[in-house]
Amino acid sequence: QVQLVESGGGVVQPGRSLRLSCTGSGFSFRSFGMHWVRQPPGKGLEWLAVISAAGNKKYYADSVKGRFTISRDNAKNTLFLQVNSLRGEDTAVYYCAKDSETAAASWWGQGTLVTVSS
């Protein structure tokens, strides 16, 4: 069974950095692209970034380009999101999701909450 488990969230001060992780199991992690999506409390979904299966292609939402970096370690079945210069508006649940051949996010983790507060 496909399983995605995010970690690394917590309370962080404005201006600091954070690295989120997502560990996949139950599927061939190295064969699929992966997404990061976030959801501020009480608000809608915002797509952030996608990385190809091999890790050589990365695409970002304009809103986070230059401040967020997506990466992966296929040997460890792990996806990462480096988030720099955190702001209050970055407070959200961050989800990782498995990509598919049809560009849909076919499976989602349960999310990790990031709270930016002094």
Place this chain on the structure above:
Amino acid sequence: QSALTQPASVSGSPGQSITISCTGTSTDVGGYNHVSWYQQHPGKAPKLLIFDVSDRPSGISDRFSGSKSGNTASLTISGLQAEDEADYYCSSYTTSSTRVFGTGTKVTVL
């Protein structure tokens, strides 16, 4: 990369059919058939309902169906049930190889 436009809320009685619209542009919904729909219950992760405009993943009820015309995609829920009360989001592939989500629709079963 503006969010796709969805109605904020849609409601219906048990057994009825409802339709949720998702309007984008020629650079996303209108330009590709990679439109997907997700269901999200409170406190839960989103779940894929529809991919490629109208295809359902294994295990998804055929009460859920999708379509597209021009820059607008639609999700129809037939035979509305209490368990269908949730938030629904559309998403599309874009010309920049990115994805974009809709603004979300809250479905209420009366």
